[in-house]
Amino acid sequence: MKPRQQRMLAVGLVAAGVAIATTLSLQAMKDNMMFFVSVTEVAEGKYPDNRNFRVGGLVRDGSVQREEGSLEMTFKVTDLRCDLDVSYTGVLPDLFREGQGVVAHGRLEDSGVFVADEILAKHDENYMAPEVADSMADHVTDQTAGLSEGPLECPSQ
Amino acid sequence: MEGLSMGGYGAYVWTCFILAALVFVICEWRARLRQRRVYRDIEVRIKALGDTQ
Amino acid sequence: MWKFIHKLASPPHFYSLAARMVPWFVVPGLLLVAYGVYAGLFIAPADYQQGDAFRIIYIHVPSAYLSMMTYMIMAVSAAIGLIWRIKLAHAVAAGAAPLGAWFTFLALVTGSIWGKPMWGTWWEWGDPRLTSELILLFLYFGYMALRGAIDDTVKADKASAVLAMVGAVNVPIIHFSVEWWSSLHQGPTLVKKGGPAMDVAMLYPLLAMILGFTFLFAALLLRRVRAEVLFRERRTRWVKELVLSGGT
Numbered sequence: 001m002k003p004r005q006q007r008m009l010a011v012g013l014v015a016a017g018v019a020i021a022t023t024l025s026l027q028a029m030k031d032n033m034m035f036f037v038s039v040t041e042v043a044e045g046k047y048p049d050n051r052n053f054r055v056g057g058l059v060r061d062g063s064v065q066r067e068e069g070s071l072e073m074t075f076k077v078t079d080l081r082c083d084l085d086v087s088y089t090g091v092l093p094d095l096f097r098e099g100q101g102v103v104a105h106g107r108l109e110d111s112g113v114f115v116a117d118e119i120l121a122k123h124d125e126n127y128m129a130p131e132v133a134d135s136m137a138d139h140v141t142d143q144t145a146g147l148s149e150g151p152l153e154c155p156s157q
Numbered sequence: 158m159e160g161l162s163m164g165g166y167g168a169y170v171w172t173c174f175i176l177a178a179l180v181f182v183i184c185e186w187r188a189r190l191r192q193r194r195v196y197r198d199i200e201v202r203i204k205a206l207g208d209t210q
Numbered sequence: 211m212w213k214f215i216h217k218l219a220s221p222p223h224f225y226s227l228a229a230r231m232v233p234w235f236v237v238p239g240l241l242l243v244a245y246g247v248y249a250g251l252f253i254a255p256a257d258y259q260q261g262d263a264f265r266i267i268y269i270h271v272p273s274a275y276l277s278m279m280t281y282m283i284m285a286v287s288a289a290i291g292l293i294w295r296i297k298l299a300h301a302v303a304a305g306a307a308p309l310g311a312w313f314t315f316l317a318l319v320t321g322s323i324w325g326k327p328m329w330g331t332w333w334e335w336g337d338p339r340l341t342s343e344l345i346l347l348f349l350y351f352g353y354m355a356l357r358g359a360i361d362d363t364v365k366a367d368k369a370s371a372v373l374a375m376v377g378a379v380n381v382p383i384i385h386f387s388v389e390w391w392s393s394l395h396q397g398p399t400l401v402k403k404g405g406p407a408m409d410v411a412m413l414y415p416l417l418a419m420i421l422g423f424t425f426l427f428a429a430l431l432l433r434r435v436r437a438e439v440l441f442r443e444r445r446t447r448w449v450k451e452l453v454l455s456g457g458t
C-alpha cells in the first residue's frame with residue numbers, strides 16, 4: 001500500500017469511528033436530547049417524575065380562560081390524542097393563540113394540572129402571506145379539525 | 158416611517174440586518190489587515206537581510 | 211487533470227489567480243444581496259403568523275447555511291491536505307475558520323433576536339438545534355486556538371485537520387436535530403418533500419440572499435487564503451521577488 005493510500009485509509013477509519021461512536025452515544029441519550037415531551041407521553045407517565053419538565057402541543061380551540069384583572073390563565077394543550085390542563089401566570093409570547101403550538105415548562109400537580117412557569121410559542125416551517133393563509137384555511141380544515149373536538153384515543157394509565 | 162417600524166418588530170429586524178452588514182465589514186477588514194501585516198513583515202525581513210549582506 | 215490541479219494548487223499561481231477572481235465574486239454577490247435586502251424588506255409580504263418579524267429569515271437562514279457550509283469546506287480541505295499533502299488545502303482550512311466562526315455567531319445572534327418576539331425567549335438551554343449550533347461555534351474557536359498554540363505550521367496543519375474532521379460529525383447533527391428530537395425550532399423550510407414551504411414572493415429574495423452571501427463569502431475566503439499562502443511562503447523566492455518588485 002502506498003503511503004497516500006495508508007493516509008486515506010486512516011482518515012476514513014477516523015471518520016467512520018467518530019460517526020459510529022456519535023450515533024451510538026446519541027441513541028443512548030435519546031430521551032435526554034428531547035426538548036419537550038408530548039401530551040400523550042405525559043398521559044402514559046413517561047415524564048421526569050421529580051423535577052420540572054417541558055411539555056409541547058397545540059392550544060385547544062376555545063380552552064383559553066383568563067382571570068379578570070390578573071395575568072392568571074388556564075388552557076388545554078393537546079396533541080390531538082390527549083389533553084392536558086395547564087395553568088400559567090405571566091407574560092405570553094406574541095404568537096400565543098388558540099390552535100398555536102406551545103411548549104410549557106413547569107411541573108405536573110397531583111390534581112393532573114400542569115402548572116407552568118414559562119410558556120414558549122412554537123411555529124411551523126410554512127411561510128405565507130395572510131391572504132394566502134386565509135384562502136387555504138377555507139379549503140384545508142382536516143389538519144386542525146380535531147382541535148375543537150374532545151380527546152380522540154388517549155391511552156389511560 | 159410606518160414601513161420602518163414593521164408592526165412593532167422593526168427594532169428586531171433592523172438590528173439583524175445591521176449586524177449582518179457589520180459582520181461582512183469586519184471580515185473584510187480583518188482579511189485586509191492580515192494581508193497587510195504579512196506583507197509588511199516580509200518587506201521588513203527582506204530589507205534587514207539586504208542590509209546585512 | 212492532475213497537472214491542472216497541481217498548477218492550480220501551486221502557491222504563486224493561486225496567489226495571483228485569487229486576486230483576479232475576487233471581483234468576480236464581489237460584484238454578483240453585492241447585486242444579489244442588494245436585491246435580496248430590498249425585496250426581502252419591502253416587497254415580500256408579511257407572514258400570516260409572524261408578521262414582519264419573519265423578515266429576520268433573510269439574514270438568519272443564509273448565515274446559518276454558511277456556518278455549516280464553511281465547516282464542511284474546512285473539514286474536506288483538511289482531509290485533502292492530510293491525504294494528498296497539498297499545502298494549499300491546509301491554507302484553505304485555516305482561512306475558512308474565522309469566517310465560519312463569524313457566520314455562526316451571526317446565525318446564533320439573529321436566531322436569538324428572532325426567538326425573543328416569536329418564541330418568547332432569547333435562548334433555551336437544552337434545545338438540540340440551539341445547542342448543536344453553539345457547539346459549532348466552539349469547534350471553530352477550538353480549531354483556531356489549536357492552530358494558534360502550535361508554532362510549527364506543518365504540525366499545526368496536522369493537529370487542526372484531525373480536529374476539523376472529527377468535529378464535522380456535528381454538521382449533520384445540526385441539520386437533523388429538529389427531526390430526530392423535539393425542539394423549539396421548526397423543521398426545514400427550503401429542503402423538504404414537495405419543495406419549499408414558502409410563498410414565491412418570499413422565496414426569491416431568500417434564495418438571492420443565500421446565493422449573494424455565498425458569493426461574498428467566497429470573495430472573503432479568497433482574500434483570507436491569499437494572506438495565509440503569503441505567510442506560509444514567506445521564505446520562498448517567488449514571494450521575495452514579488453515583494454521586491456512591489457507587487458501586491
